[in-house]
Amino acid sequence: MKIYNTLTRQKEEFKPIEEGKVRMYVCGPTVYNLIHIGNARPMIVFDTVRRYMEYAGYQVNYVSNFTDVDDKIIKAAIEQGVTAEDISKKFIEECKKDMKGLNVKEATKHPLATEEISGMIEMISTLIEKGYAYDKNGTVYFRTRKFDHYGDLSRKNIDDLEAGHRDIKVAGEDDKEDPLDFVLWKPKKEGEPFWESPWSEGRPGWHIECSVMSKKYLGDSIDIHAGGEDLIFPHHSNEIAQSEAANGVQFSRYWMHNGFLNIDNKKMSKSLGNFFTVRDISEKYDLQVLRFFMLSAHYRSPINFSAELMEAAKNGLDRILTAVDKLDRVLPVLEEKELTAEEKSGLETIQLLVKKFNDSMEDDFNTADAISAIFEMVKFANVNVAETSAKAFAQSIKDTITKLTDVLGIITEKEEELLDEDIEKLIEERQQARKDKNFARADEIRNTLSDMGIILEDTREGVKWKRA
Numbered sequence: 001m002k003i004y005n006t007l008t009r010q011k012e013e014f015k016p017i018e019e020g021k022v023r024m025y026v027c028g029p030t031v032y033n034l035i036h037i038g039n040a041r042p043m044i045v046f047d048t049v050r051r052y053m054e055y056a057g058y059q060v061n062y063v064s065n066f067t068d069v070d071d072k073i074i075k076a077a078i079e080q081g082v083t084a085e086d087i088s089k090k091f092i093e094e095c096k097k098d099m100k101g102l103n104v105k106e107a108t109k110h111p112l113a114t115e116e117i118s119g120m121i122e123m124i125s126t127l128i129e130k131g132y133a134y135d136k137n138g139t140v141y142f143r144t145r146k147f148d149h150y151g152d153l154s155r156k157n158i159d160d161l162e163a164g165h166r167d168i169k170v171a172g173e174d175d176k177e178d179p180l181d182f183v184l185w186k187p188k189k190e191g192e193p194f195w196e197s198p199w200s201e202g203r204p205g206w207h208i209e210c211s212v213m214s215k216k217y218l219g220d221s222i223d224i225h226a227g228g229e230d231l232i233f234p235h236h237s238n239e240i241a242q243s244e245a246a247n248g249v250q251f252s253r254y255w256m257h258n259g260f261l262n263i264d265n266k267k268m269s270k271s272l273g274n275f276f277t278v279r280d281i282s283e284k285y286d287l288q289v290l291r292f293f294m295l296s297a298h299y300r301s302p303i304n305f306s307a308e309l310m311e312a313a314k315n316g317l318d319r320i321l322t323a324v325d326k327l328d329r330v331l332p333v334l335e336e337k338e339l340t341a342e343e344k345s346g347l348e349t350i351q352l353l354v355k356k357f358n359d360s361m362e363d364d365f366n367t368a369d370a371i372s373a374i375f376e377m378v379k380f381a382n383v384n385v386a387e388t389s390a391k392a393f394a395q396s397i398k399d400t401i402t403k404l405t406d407v408l409g410i411i412t413e414k415e416e417e418l419l420d421e422d423i424e425k426l427i428e429e430r431q432q433a434r435k436d437k438n439f440a441r442a443d444e445i446r447n448t449l450s451d452m453g454i455i456l457e458d459t460r461e462g463v464k465w466k467r468a
């Protein structure tokens with residue numbers, strides 16, 4: 001499996017720290033509003049990475065935080081006359097609803113920054129002890145220049161960074177030793193949420209959160225750290241500096257970054273006001289369409305959001321759903337018979353397409369090509385499955401399509417509620433089969449019903465049934 005590693009700017013063979021296991025951390029959203037579809041992109045693409053790794057046999061420990069203390073949350077709370085906690089709790093719940101709609105699996109752990117403050121105080125203390133951080137009037141700063149590899153991930157030259165920061169130093173807006181130093185802990189302002197610490201009553205900086213939550217739930221060294229490409233600098237650069245200075249080992253082996261979701265070639269963002277929330281989109285489309293739309297492009301490429309592309313995604317997804325639906329309808333009437341030579345070779349074609357899917361995903365998660373392999377299967381099914389086909393032939397194609405769409409997090413099977421009248425029809429058919437001494441068919445019906453959670457009871461008054 002090859003992964004493009006931002007740290008080395010090349011595709012590398014994936015080798016986990018521990019055989020068969022993946023430790024993965026994805027920076028989550030700041031929860032002060034409904035998430036927009038740009039925020040949904042990392043959720044969808046890294047959930048797909050996770051799903052593919054699980055399909056490939058890895059056990060994935062997937063951690064993704066919610067940033068639930070931050071200036072924007074506090075600002076929203078003040079504006080709305082509620083507490084910061086009210087805001088963050090509400091939008092975590094809303095975000096989880098959106099994630100469910102997008103079929104993003106729950107993380108193994110979704111830590112909240114506000115529940116991990118003691119770990120942050122501990123790591124900041126370690127950094128101070130090791131000379132990587134200092135306290136100035138209750139604010140703790142990281143001594144950026146002391147960390148030799150600061151520019152490795154961003155490929156930024158530290159002296160260029162300094163030039164960019166000089167105006168701050170000249171204006172004397174803070175009392176950092178160096179304009180490059182960043183905040184680990186800051187004192188509260190009036191009315192803000194705060195925690196006790198050795199330096200001041202205050203709260204942590206954003207970057208330290210992820211270093212601490214990653215360490216706590218995944219260990220000092222992890223396999224993959226991921227997020228949108230805007231996080232490369234400063235967020236991920238600062239995380240590396242903090243974690244490696246404190247722990248003395250490499251923080252993450254692979255760094256993965258998704259490209260931006262743009263509108264009119266500008267990054268979609270809350271601050272520019274050029275955004276659609278996931279909730280807006282859900283009013284017009286099934287959110288699976290949005291997921292399919294995101295996966296139709298490579299995760300590192302920018303995507304320009306447009307109504308036309310969403311319609312194209314909807315049509316593409318419909319083609320797959322319709323084919324699976326057709327297979328579902330034809331399957332009950334197909335005969336269980338030997339496969340013909342043609343059908344056997346057809347299944348070999350399907351296996352070649354599975355290989356195409358796997359090869360595409362192994363090549364830095366090329367979901368666009370993986371989807372085209374699924375389209376080819378769909379086309380094959382449409383052309384080759386008929387009412388005369390062997391059941392095993394159609395079943396195998398359907399199972400393959402369903403399995404691969406599931407790797408992409410696309411649900412092809414509607415869970416249909418079995419209606420009472422359908423159940424009764426099947427029971428009648430079973431009674432007839434027994435009269436005809438066709439016990440095999442009678443048992444088959446009992447098993448089908450039992451798979452659907454229907455329990456039959458043969459009584460003197462006839463057959464009774466109930467839902468399990």
Ligand code: AMP
Pocket residue numbers: 027028029030037038039040041042226227228229230231258259260261262267268269
């Ligand atoms: P934020 O809440 O701004 O910290 O963003 C949460 C995640 O969404 C981060 O991984 C960001 O990089 C990502 N993100 C924000 N806007 C976009 C966008 N327009 N396209 C892609 N990813 C984005």
Ligand code: ZN
Pocket residue numbers: 026027028210235239
């Ligand atoms: Zn982070």
